[in-house]
Amino acid sequence: MSSLQSLRGMVDLLPEVTGLWQHVEATAREHFRRAAVAEIRTPLLEVTELFARGIGEATDVVGKEMYTFLDRGERSCTLRPEGTASVVRAVIQHGLLSQGPQRLWYGGPMFRYERPQAGRQRQFHQIGLELLGFADARSDVEAIAIAWDLLADLGVGGLALELNTLGSPDDRVRYRSELVAWLEAHREQLDPDSLARIATNPLRVLDSKVPETQTLLAGAPTLADALSGESHERFAAVRLGLEALGIPFQLNPRLVRGLDYYSHTAFEITSSQLGAQATVCGGGRYDGLVQQLGGPDTPAIGWALGMERLVLLLSQADRPSVAAATPDLYVVSRGEAGEAAALPLARQCRAAGLAVELDASGAAFGKQFKRADRSGARFAAVIGDAEAGEGVVVLKDLRGERPEQRLACAELAATVLQALVGPLS
RNA sequence: GCGGGCGUCGCCAAGUGGUUAAGGCAGCGGCUUGUGGCGCCGCUAUUCGGGGGUUCGAAUCCCCUCGCUCGCCCCA
Incomplete structure (x- = not known):
């Protein structure tokens, strides 16, 4: 194949799927509006240091998955691998927190250099939510509820909410060193993968898929034991809040978010229908991040939802397909005067709110009608030299029984609009 | 980065060493020069992702390469 192709892992969204994407986006917007969450848009490109400091040097995302390059000014730049760091940076940079807590959402492309597979592209x-300046457990519950309701409204079934707590940053640091000490003491019995993670991300050892390691881990110190009383209470409040809203969840003590900034509540919404990449939405609390990036000490919670995975679920389900752009009216014309009159006519109907496709091919009438039929339009407007001369147009119903009708050009838009809302035949 | 599967027309797909590479869908043209949907007829791959090699001869065998895909890792 000598012709040019998109880069690996960079996918084109063709017209047959953009309708569904727009539907998801519109639904998300509406849910954010109802929750009084405002949109924020940040650049796709940031200084590399933002992600290194925000996400954590030791994470896979920063360590091996970033699209990083030097710009012409020799500055190290990175295409954002996730949204939270950028949002926090923007909030700090513009002093938004001095105006009070911030309820923000964002959406758009993210970039990670990984091997593509089902539900994963480069x-x-x-679409993500960030609630900044909210410490109470109720904000955790609210954040989760917004995600849950959005997914439910979209009609995604078979979802499971998994919940865990990572404790306060202090708890986590303390537990981390306990765990590392314990793992070091059992080095010989660990599998190579886990061994490597001691240095990089020890909490992830808990999630090892090696059976022997899992058996061994039964004797390891648990995060739950390392939690302070306060952390325990906080987690209990989150659980109670979810129960009060009737949102089902299952506790998963091995749910450890990969990014460094998480603390306390961590959650994932997963689907069994997604293959290996089962997480549709993941998030949690990140109380330390704002300060770590140079802002005021600010508690926060957020989540991110994977559009590709969501769309995958929606297109698997037996749901009516979201129609692509189908015209209401297809304009067929012929002859010099007719063709000249067709465009103003189409334009006038568009101004009235109709979706109008104009056949500018100059093809034979039969061809034009064939295309009108395939376009899916309900009506065809026919204008030839004779009609153009009289200032009239022929309206033809392509789907129903309505007889062909000759009417003044000026009446076309109103007539079609009225017919569209009326019964089909 | 590591494993498995696959790569024949825009899409689906037959063909596994031997003259011109089936077929279906879509597309285009015609039957039908002011009226579509059905039907019928015709056209659309000198070429089998690319490059080498074996052979009298390859889409079919070998090597390399590129790409797609599923999984591992990790994550949305």
């Missing part, structure tokens, strides 16, 4: 899209 350029992928997330």
Whole structure:
């Protein structure tokens, strides 16, 4: 194949799927509006240091998945691999927190250099929520509820909410060193993968898929034991809040978010229908991040939802397909005067709110009608030299029984609009 | 980065060493020069992702390469 192709992992969204994407986006917007969450848009490109400091040097995302390059000014730049760091940076940079807590959402492409597979691309899209300046457990519950309701409204079934707590940053640091000490003491019995993670991300050892390691881990110190009383209470409040809203969840003590900034509540919404990449939405609390990036000490919680995975679920389900752009009216014309009159006519109908396709091919009438039929339009407007001369147009119903009708050009839009809302035949 | 599967027309797909590479869908043209949907007829791959090699001869065998895909890792 000598012709040019898109880069690996960079996917084109063709017209047959953009309708569904728009539907998801519109639904998300509406849910954010109802929850009084405002949109924020940040650049796709940031200084590399933002992600290194925000996400954590030791994470896979920063360590091996970033699209990083030097710009012409020799500055190290990175295409954003996730949204939270950028949002926090923007909020700090513009002093938004001095105006009070912030309820923000964002959406758009993210970039991670990984091997593509089902539900994973190198350029992928997330919609995310960030509640900054909210410490109470109720904000955790609210954040989760917004995600849950959005997914339910979209009609995604078979979802499971998994919940865990990572404790306060202090708890986590303390537990981390306990765990590392314990793992070091059992080095010989660990599998190579887990061994490597001691240095990089020890909490992830808990999630090892090696059976022997899992058996061994039964004797390891648990995060739950390392939690302070306060952290325990906080987690209990989150659980109670979810129960009060009737949102089902299952506790998963091995749910450890990969990014460094998480603390306390961590959650994932997963689907069994997604293959290996089962997480549709993931998030949690990140109380330390704002300060770590140079802002005021600010509690926060957020989540990100994977658009590709969501769309995958929606297109698997037996749901009516979201129609692509189908015209209401297809304009067929012929002859010099007719063709000249067709465009103003189409334009006038568009101004009235109709979806109008104009056949500008100059093809034979039969051809034009064939195309009118395939376009899916309900009506065809026919204008030839004779009609153009009299200032009239022929309206033909392509789907129903309505007889062909000759009417003044000026009446076309109103007539079609009225017919569209009326019964089909 | 590591494993498995696959790569024949825009899409689906037959063909596994031997003259011109089936077929279906879509597309285009015609039957039908002011009226579509059905039907009928015709056209659309000198070429089998690309490059080498074996052979009298390859889409079919071998090597390399590129791409797609599923999984591992990790994550949305």
